[in-house]
Amino acid sequence: MIELSLIGIGTGNPRHLTLQAIDAMRSADLILIPLKGAQKDDLAGLRRRICADHCAPDCQVIEFPLPVRDASHADYRQGVDDWHDAIAQAWLGQIRQYLPEGGKLAFLIWGDPSLYDSTLRIAERLTAHLPLQTQVIPGITAIQALCAAHAIPLNTIGAPVHVTTGRNLRDHGWPAESDSVVVMLDGSCSFQTLPPKDLYIWWGGFVGMPEQILLKGPLAEIGSRIIETRAQARAAHGWIMDIYLLRRV
Template structure:
């Protein structure tokens, strides 16, 4: 039996690692760190830095492995499903090699494993491949890092909040019945498709990290500024993680 701990580590700041997460990391026998290519090596490096800061001697073995790349040439859902299957195969091989007699392994997950992250769905695919128990240690979410950075409440008084993706916002429009909308996984500046009249935006890139960028203001006034900052940051880092909250005047 392999116990697999999926440990939320926050959004890149080592101070976001909770005491529960620290304990889980130190009781694991192996920690697996995925590599996503040279352009995103910062993500692996942040995991390495967290391990160096949190792990106590003798500590678990830290192993790195390469993730397969998603084929974006076909349909979105089919491509994601095939990609998750391929990742599960790699995970299974890495776990079997690292713990041939069973034991405790851990993955460090950005933010919280339950919020717009596929780690739990990939872990579910392992059940048919090996005897495995999955445990989850929650982490600070990108949403919490966004609102903390801007020092704002997530919701209007008594109001609901919709959490969606950039693709859904662009394709489906503003979620009905919500004045506040959090947008994650936006690859194409979907806020540009929103009617800016009466809309305020709080935008953060690399929320919680040392390189965090924050811009806020009426959408009509700051949309261009955000687009320019986003392009410059992507060119500088080779990747970008951003998140934003849109709110209509009530």
């Protein structure tokens, strides 16, 4: 039996860890750290520091190369499914090598495992190959960190909030029946596709990390500045994680 803990670690601040997360780390026999290439070594580095601070002395901390998604696949959904299959096989290889008799395995998940993260879907693929019991330790999401950084409420009084991706915003426009939209996983600043009139934006890059960048203002006035700032930050670091909240005003 593999006891799998998916531990939300927040958005880049080691102090985002909950006591529950620390307890789960201390009880783990094996923690796997995915490597996403030299440009994103900061992400692995944060996980290494967290493990050094909180893992038990006998816990194995193993790094492994994460398979790369084929972005040229004609069918986006099929491409993602194929990628997840490859990641599950990579996990399985590590488990068979380092936990051949079973035990407690943990992954440190950026943000929270429930929000635009596919670790739970990948874990489900393992059930065909080995007995698996999964627990989720919640973490601070990028949405929470963005609102905290800007000191704003997520919603207006009694109103809904729509959470979506840059791809969906670009392809389908402003969601109906919502005055507030959170956009995640947006590599192309898809707010450019919207008529900017009467829209206010709160944007954050590297939210929660020492490199945090925050910008806010009417979209018509600040949109181009966000695009320029994002491009500069990505060039400087080799990667960027950003998120923004749009609201009709």
